[in-house]
Amino acid sequence: MSTETAVLPGDRVSAGTNLARWAALLAIMAVVLYPLAWLLGTSLKSPTEILSNLSVLPRNVTWSNYSDGWNGFTGVTFATFFTNSALIAGATVLANMVSCCVAAYAFARLKFVGRGLYFAIMISTLLLPHHVLMVPQFIIFKDFDMINTPWPLILPKILATEAFFVFLMVQFMRGIPRELDEAAKMDGCSPYGIFWHVILPLTRPALVTTAIFSFIWTWNDFLPQLIYLNDLDDRTVPVALRGFLDSSGQSDIGPMFAMSVLSLLPVFIFFVAFQRMLVQGINTSGLKG
Structure with a gap:
C-alpha cells in the first residue's frame, strides 16, 4: 500500500510565493547592508587603493588603518x-x-x-x-x-x-x-x-x-x-x-x-x-x- 503524499497545486503556489518573498527580502537586505559592507571593506584598504578600487573587498588588507586612526592626531x-x-x-x-x-x-x-x-x-x-x-x-x-x-x-x-x-x-x-x-x-x-x-x-x-x-x-x-x-x-x-x-x-x-x-x-x-x-x-x- 503506497504511503506517498500527493502534492496539491495550492501547496506549490504557496511554496513559490514564500520563495519569492524570501528572495525579495534577501535582495532588499543586500541593498541595505551594502553601504555597511563597503565601509568595512574600505577601512581595510590603503589610501591609494581606496581611490582605485571601488569594490567591497580589498586587494591588500591594511590593518594599520585602525592603529593609526586610534592614535588620533x-x-x-x-x-x-x-x-x-x-x-x-x-x-x-x-x-x-x-x-x-x-x-x-x-x-x-x-x-x-x-x-x-x-x-x-x-x-x-x-x-x-x-x-x-x-x-x-x-x-x-x-x-x-x-x-x-x-x-x-x-x-x-x-x-x-x-x-x-x-x-x-x-x-x-x-x-x-x-x-x-x-x-x-x-x-x-x-x-x-x-x-x-x-x-x-x-x-x-x-x-x-x-x-x-x-x-x-x-x-x-x-x-x-x-x-x-x-x-x-x-x-x-x-x-x-x-x-x-x-x-x-x-x-x-x-x-x-x-x-x-x-x-x-x-x-x-x-x-x-x-x-x-x-x-x-x-x-x-x-x-x-
Whole structure:
C-alpha cells in the first residue's frame, strides 16, 4: 500500500510565493547592508587603493588603518573622543528619560489650569527648526560662560526640551487605565506615589524607546557639538572624524574609515541591548484582565 503524499497545486503556489518573498527580502537586505559592507571593506584598504578600487573587498588588507586612526592626531587618541561621546550621550539619555517622563506624567494624568494650552505650545515646538534656536541659545550659554563645556548639550535635556519624547510618553500614559490611579488613591497614594509605583513601571517600553533614540541621536550629532566644543580634548567622535580631513588637502582617508567603523559599534551594542529590554518590557508590563 503506497504511503506517498500527493502534492496539491495550492501547496506549490504557496511554496513559490514564500520563495519569492524570501528572495525579495534577501535582495532588499543586500541593498541595505551594502553601504555597511563597503565601509568595512574600505577601512581595510590603503589610501591609494581606496581611490582605485571601488569594490567591497580589498586587494591588500591594511590593518594599520585602525592603529593609526586610534592614535588620533596632535597627541590626542581616539579613546578620548569615545569617552567624551559616551559621557555626553549617557548624560543625555538619563536627562531625557527623567525629565520627559515627569513632564509627560503631568500632561497625561494631572489636572491643572492651562494644561491644554501648555501641551499645545509644547507640540508646536516640533515645527520650529532647530537651527533657528542655535544663535539665541549660543548667546545665552555664552553669557553663562558655558561655552567649551558639555553643559550646553546636556542642560536643555534636563529641562525636558525634547517635545517628541514628551509626546511619546504622554500618548503611552494615556493608554494606562485610570482605574489604577483610583485604586492607588484609595490605598493612600499621593500623586507622587502613583507616579512612582503605578505609572513609572508600566511606562518602561516608552522609557526604553526614549533611551534608544536619545543615545543614537546624541552619538551621531555633529553641529551642536562642533559649535560648543572648541578644544580638541573635548571633541566627540563625529567632530573628531572630520579632523582627518583638513583644508590643506591632506587627509587620512583610511584611518577615517576605520574609526567610522568603530564609531558604529556603540550604537549597535546599545540598540541590541535595549531592544532586548524593550521586548521584555512589552511582554511583562502589559495589563492582563
